[in-house]
Amino acid sequence: RKEVEQDPGPFNVPEGATVAFNCTYSNSASQSFFWYRQDCRKEPKLLMSVYSSGNEDGRFTAQLNRASQYISLLIRDSKLSDSATYLCVVIDYGQNFVFGPGTRLSVLP
Amino acid sequence: EAQVTQNPRYLITVTGKKLTVTCSQNMNHEYMSWYRQDPGLGLRQIYYSMNVEVTDKGDVPEGYKVSRKEKRNFPLILESPSPNQTSLYFCASSKYNEQFFGPGTRLTVL
Numbered sequence: 001r002k003e004v005e006q007d008p009g010p011f012n013v014p015e016g017a018t019v020a021f022n023c024t025y026s027n028s029a030s031q032s033f034f035w036y037r038q039d040c041r042k043e044p045k046l047l048m049s050v051y052s053s054g055n056e057d058g059r060f061t062a063q064l065n066r067a068s069q070y071i072s073l074l075i076r077d078s079k080l081s082d083s084a085t086y087l088c089v090v091i092d093y094g095q096n097f098v099f100g101p102g103t104r105l106s107v108l109p
Numbered sequence: 110e111a112q113v114t115q116n117p118r119y120l121i122t123v124t125g126k127k128l129t130v131t132c133s134q135n136m137n138h139e140y141m142s143w144y145r146q147d148p149g150l151g152l153r154q155i156y157y158s159m160n161v162e163v164t165d166k167g168d169v170p171e172g173y174k175v176s177r178k179e180k181r182n183f184p185l186i187l188e189s190p191s192p193n194q195t196s197l198y199f200c201a202s203s204k205y206n207e208q209f210f211g212p213g214t215r216l217t218v219l
Contacts, residue, residue, distance in 0.1 A: 034206070041213075042213075043199055043211060044199070044210055049206065087152070091206065096154070096157070096167075097142070097201075097203075097208055099144075099151050100151060
């Protein structure tokens with residue numbers, strides 16, 4: 001079983017739609033959680049951290065459920081510029097970053 | 110400007126010809142790592158380094174070597190490249206919880 005799993009996608013949604021991505025992780029000792037964004041042929045960049053209480057950054061909302069070992073990302077009012085691959089990232093013991101395979105999003109005009 | 114640089118950005122080589130991909134960061138980060146990214150497999154960690162002279166294997170270290178003689182540099186060495194090492198490689202550094210990635214090196218081994 002992979003350490004971090006994500007919906008494979010691709011998700012094709014119209015502009016203005018709300019879309020949600022899910023991620024599960026297998027190591028219950030995982031300490032920190034993030035969503036990264038990766039544009040085509042570019043390097044990944046941090047989108048937002050994920051906190052136990054849930055957190056919001058503009059149109060983006062991240063949730064963490066430690067009991068279920070589940071992380072989610074909600075994007076409201078999708079823009080064309082949101083088209084990218086979204087990577088779920090978990091930090092294991094120490095500073096070992098574990099990346100999920102990513103979910104590709106295409107926002108269509 | 111705070112950044113991670115990698116060179117070369119693109120490389121086509123032949124099986125068995127030793128190569129080095131350089132990585133340098135100017136943020137004084139202690140933690141650096143190398144990843145490879147392949148379609149359907151996502152980013153997989155090759156090696157990481159918690160500090161100077163401290164390196165550890167990641168998930169896919171076979172066929173790779175690294176060194177960390179100084180804080181800013183973390184080169185990736187392929188002693189005898191093989192076609193299954195054709196991939197997109199990223200170097201990254203971090204101080205706390207955010208990783209900063211280099212622009213990537215696209216390697217093709219014929």
